[in-house]
Amino acid sequence: MPIKNRISQFENEITKWRHYFHENPEIAYDEKNTAKKVVELLESFKVDKIETGFGQTGVVATIENGSGKSVGLRADMDALPITEENINTKHCSKIKGKMHACGHDGHTAMLLGAAKYLSETRNFKGKVVLIFQPAEEGYAGAKAMIKDGLLSKYPIDAIYGMHNMPGLEKGIIAVEEGPRLAAADNFVVKITGKGSHAAMPSNSIDPILCTSSLIQNLQSIVSRNVNPKETLVITVATFNSGKANNVIPDEATISGTIRYYNKQVGSLAKERFNTIVTNTCKLFGAKAEINIKTGYPPTINHQANSKFAFEVAKKVVGMKASPQQSPMMGSEDFSYFLEKVPGAFAWIGNGNTAPLHNPKYDFNDNVLTIGSSYLSSLAEETLNGS
Numbered sequence: 001m002p003i004k005n006r007i008s009q010f011e012n013e014i015t016k017w018r019h020y021f022h023e024n025p026e027i028a029y030d031e032k033n034t035a036k037k038v039v040e041l042l043e044s045f046k047v048d049k050i051e052t053g054f055g056q057t058g059v060v061a062t063i064e065n066g067s068g069k070s071v072g073l074r075a076d077m078d079a080l081p082i083t084e085e086n087i088n089t090k091h092c093s094k095i096k097g098k099m100h101a102c103g104h105d106g107h108t109a110m111l112l113g114a115a116k117y118l119s120e121t122r123n124f125k126g127k128v129v130l131i132f133q134p135a136e137e138g139y140a141g142a143k144a145m146i147k148d149g150l151l152s153k154y155p156i157d158a159i160y161g162m163h164n165m166p167g168l169e170k171g172i173i174a175v176e177e178g179p180r181l182a183a184a185d186n187f188v189v190k191i192t193g194k195g196s197h198a199a200m201p202s203n204s205i206d207p208i209l210c211t212s213s214l215i216q217n218l219q220s221i222v223s224r225n226v227n228p229k230e231t232l233v234i235t236v237a238t239f240n241s242g243k244a245n246n247v248i249p250d251e252a253t254i255s256g257t258i259r260y261y262n263k264q265v266g267s268l269a270k271e272r273f274n275t276i277v278t279n280t281c282k283l284f285g286a287k288a289e290i291n292i293k294t295g296y297p298p299t300i301n302h303q304a305n306s307k308f309a310f311e312v313a314k315k316v317v318g319m320k321a322s323p324q325q326s327p328m329m330g331s332e333d334f335s336y337f338l339e340k341v342p343g344a345f346a347w348i349g350n351g352n353t354a355p356l357h358n359p360k361y362d363f364n365d366n367v368l369t370i371g372s373s374y375l376s377s378l379a380e381e382t383l384n385g386s
């Protein structure tokens with residue numbers, strides 16, 4: 001079972017859809033035109049049921065054949081607020097300031113390719129639930145769809161998703177159990193001291209000196225509080241304070257991110273974060289206002305589904321199926337589905353292209369039929385298996 005012949009026959013169509021989405025990018029919860037195009041295509045494939053408005057702009061469709069298990073296949077539809085720089089590419093974004101720089105155009109096109117094939121062939125017993133999700137890029141579209149009753153209205157036994165990966169050889173499908181992407185919590189801390197003339201520092205409580213010390217102290221969480229075999233990132237990404245070279249300011253603000261795979265490590269990190277910030281500020285006589293916002297949970301692939309998905313990938317791409325690809329510290333809201341339903345998230349190699357979220361990035365059209373075949377095969381093998 002390599003790339004499905006029938007899917008290869010309509011490769012041009014899948015490519016055309018991908019280019020249409022690329023030219024007309026829409027960002028979080030604004031994917032109205034994208035959803036409309038998805039619905040039009042699903043109607044033309046004669047799927048059984050289409051429902052719109054899940055998580056505002058999400059689309060759910062089903063393809064059924066008798067009774068049996070039910071499997072969910074998910075693609076994300078949103079673009080990013082980036083101005084594309086591939087101006088010589090024919091399908092370059094038509095909208096300044098918006099761009100499919102994460103390849104969700106390709107993900108949507110691949111799932112549509114699978115939908116067309118599965119609706120036409122129906123070589124399975126049971127139900128395929130197609131999930132076209134909005135707002136993956138920071139606005140938790142997956143969570144919004146679940147909140148709108150997606151999983152209660154369309155119960156599924158397993159769920160699969162995939163993401164392209166620049167730098168990974170074109171067409172490799174990498175799927176492995178365990179942590180794939182990290183949890184991502186974000187923090188903002190406001191440090192309030194007391195301003196003064198820069199030449200009279202003893203009249204001040206210097207928030208810049210206090211914050212400098214604070215940033216150093218925060219580094220001890222990763223190096224001294226967490227088991228070295230665990231993974232944790234604490235990055236202070238902004239530090240803002242002061243306006244003039246002769247004034248010690250009143251305040252400083254830092255912001256950044258805390259990333260981890262293991263929720264216990266995350267709890268420990270946040271507890272230590274609070275203690276270190278509060279006590280360092282106390283030491284300097286300053287006050288701290290801490291705001292930690294919980295972001296996406298870690299993306300943890302389920303063991304049995306990962307093994308199964310790897311076997312399916314092997315049948316589609318042979319030696320290009322990989323059980324090993326290092327987990328990353330990025331985050332992905334497919335994690336919300338994996339907290340509720342067993343499943344697996346795979347990488348598909350985009351080849352040697354510009355990285356994700358880069359204005360020169362483009363999805364690799366050569367992997368579209370591979371992705372559609374992989375998704376279709378996951379559905380067929382899930383629903384035809386024991």
Ligand SMILES: [Zn+2]
Nearest residue numbers: 102137356357
């Ligand atoms: Zn992204």
Ligand SMILES: [Zn+2]
Nearest residue numbers: 102104136163
């Ligand atoms: Zn993405």
